[in-house]
Amino acid sequence: MSGGISIQRVKREFREIISSEEAAKCAIKIELVDDKDYTKLKGTIAGPPDTPFVGGTYHLNIEIPASYPFNPPKVNFITKIWHPNISSVTGAICLDILRDQWAAAMTLRTVLLSIQALLQAAEPDDPQDAVVAQQYKEAPELYRKTARHWAHIYAGAPVDSSTFELEGKIKQVVMMGFSEQEACTALSIHSWNVQRAVESMLS
Numbered sequence: 001m002s003g004g005i006s007i008q009r010v011k012r013e014f015r016e017i018i019s020s021e022e023a024a025k026c027a028i029k030i031e032l033v034d035d036k037d038y039t040k041l042k043g044t045i046a047g048p049p050d051t052p053f054v055g056g057t058y059h060l061n062i063e064i065p066a067s068y069p070f071n072p073p074k075v076n077f078i079t080k081i082w083h084p085n086i087s088s089v090t091g092a093i094c095l096d097i098l099r100d101q102w103a104a105a106m107t108l109r110t111v112l113l114s115i116q117a118l119l120q121a122a123e124p125d126d127p128q129d130a131v132v133a134q135q136y137k138e139a140p141e142l143y144r145k146t147a148r149h150w151a152h153i154y155a156g157a158p159v160d161s162s163t164f165e166l167e168g169k170i171k172q173v174v175m176m177g178f179s180e181q182e183a184c185t186a187l188s189i190h191s192w193n194v195q196r197a198v199e200s201m202l203s
Helices: 003-019 021-025 108-120 130-138 140-155 161-174 180-189 194-202
Strands: 028-034 037-046 057-063 074-077
Touching: 003 028, 003 037, 003 108, 021 028, 021 108, 028 108, 037 108, 057 108, 130 140, 140 161, 140 180, 161 180, 161 194, 180 194
Parallel strands: none
Antiparallel strands: 028 037, 037 057, 057 074
16 A cells, blocks of 8 residues: 555544544544654553543654554553553553554554553553563552552652652662662562662662
C-alpha cells in the first residue's frame, strides 16, 4: 500500500479522535510531533478512576509504519509508569493488539482506549516488567503504593497520604548521595527496603 493512502487514513483517524465525544470524556488526546509529519504522533491518556494512576497524565510516542493499517503502530510510554505490562525503564507496552491481535479495522482511537483500559486491568501473567508483575502478585498493597507514588512524581497525580512513608525513604537514600530518580527506582525494585536498594546501587 502506498504511503499516501496510509497518511490519508491516519489524518482521518486523527480528526476522529479530536472530534470524538468518547475521547474527550475519557481524556484521550493526540497531536503531531512535527506540523507536517503524520507518521510521528504523541498520544495523551488520563489515568483511569479507581486505579493508582488516577489524576495522572501519561504521554505516549506513536510511530506509524508504512504498512499501516495492516500492521500496528509502534507505541511506548514517554511518561514513566509502574505497571506489570509496561516497562518501568523503556516504556515498552505488552498489549496483544500492538502485536499479533492487530486488525486493519482498528484505529488509533482503539489503541489509546485499549492502553487506558490496560491501566485498569493489568495482566501480570503476561508481563512486560517481571519485577513489577511479581510485586503486583505478591504484595498488592505495596504495588498500589509504588504505582501511586510514580503517578505523583512522573505523571503529576495529586499527592496521596499513602505515599508519605515512601517519600521519607527516598529522602533517606538521597542523603547518601544518590539522585531522587535513582533512589525511587532502586527502592521500587527492592520493595522499599532501604538497605537492599542502597546495596544494589553500590554493587
